[in-house]
Amino acid sequence: MLAEVGTFLGELASRDLAVRSREGLAHETAMWAVRKRELTGCSSARWAGSITKATHDQWALARRGQVAHMMGLRGQVTAIEARLARPLGTKANKREGLVRGYGSRAEWHAKARRLHALRERLAGLEADWAAGRVHVVRGGTQLAHLRHNLDQAGLDEQAWRERWQAARMFLTADGESGKRFGNETIRITDTGQVSIRLPAALGHLANAPHGRYLLDATAKFQHRGEDGATGSWGTGRWPTASTTTWRGAVGM
Structure with a gap:
């Protein structure tokens, strides 16, 4: 029975999270009330309240995660840019606040390609942030990725699916x-x-x-x-x- 209820409410939670994500920054209190009324009809006012509250918490957590990720990417971009600007093989100068240069031309080119990739990721993330888009996986990103590496995890598809369905219950x-x-x-x-x-x-x-x-x-x-x-x-x-x-x- 717990699995039956958890699966049913999990489907409602997934649907509500999708609606909230589409609303993005345009979300208002009135929209929250509409979502809660729609869920109340097939569950109850209390279940609907718990689901919508969890949805808002998850959306807010994803937004905070975006900020942390952007800060991390900006830090990496700044660090690589500083080292690329230094001549090859130069040592760090803490007194003048200068970092050391890369040790070889091959390493310099590899880091230049890395910098390009990081800038693209950062640009996409900043666009999502500005638009209020979040990317959330109910059940967990790690478990979702595990689906493509079942042999390494020592799982078969049935065992993975049971874990996946359980993780998506509410x-x-x-x-x-x-x-x-x-x-x-x-x-x-x-x-x-x-x-x-x-x-x-x-x-x-x-x-x-x-x-x-x-x-x-x-x-x-x-x-x-x-x-x-x-x-x-x-x-x-x-x-x-x-x-x-x-x-x-x-x-x-």
């Missing part, structure tokens, strides 16, 4: 202040009983009232678990400021 609920057992979407009682409010499209799979699914397995908190079970956190509830997050494969 099963996240933010804590809600004042809500019993953390939130209304994913509840964990003081005895470790876990129940999930199913998205509207999966409501027919519920095995508990109010469209909820009660898991057979129980959850156990390794940190301060006894405090939660005995009510030492105040009202016998789990901390409302915390976030219950399960992504991909879940083990209990």
Whole structure:
């Protein structure tokens, strides 16, 4: 059931991220509300809120990554330009702030080609930044690239696909202040009983009232678990400021 819900919500998260990415810098609060309403119809207001929040966090993270990448590329361009401008074989002069030159003509030409490639990458990245374009891979770029090197990774296609599908699942609920057992979407009682409010499209799979699914397995908190079970956190509830997050494969 966790895989069923995670896969369904993962598809919604992928769709929402694509919409947000197309909006770019033109995004406004009203657009956020429209996206959330569209997701609410097939999930719930809380699931839609979690998905859109995660989408905004992911888009913002990608923007910060672009800035860091641009700074890194500019640093490399500046360093290579400084060394190319120096005569071959010259030593560094720290007192005058001069770097050493490259050791041979072959190395100089190799670095000149490298500089050209870096400038092209930097120009493309700066264009994306100005236009508000981000490049995000749900499931992770590293895992996506691994698909083309399965033999080196010691995986077959089926094993890779299982990891890929798990990484693209979405099963996240933010804590809600004042809500019993953390939130209304994913509840964990003081005895470790876990129940999930199913998205509207999966409501027919519920095995508990109010469209909820009660898991057979129980959850156990390794940190301060006894405090939660005995009510030492105040009202016998789990901390409302915390976030219950399960992504991909879940083990209990």
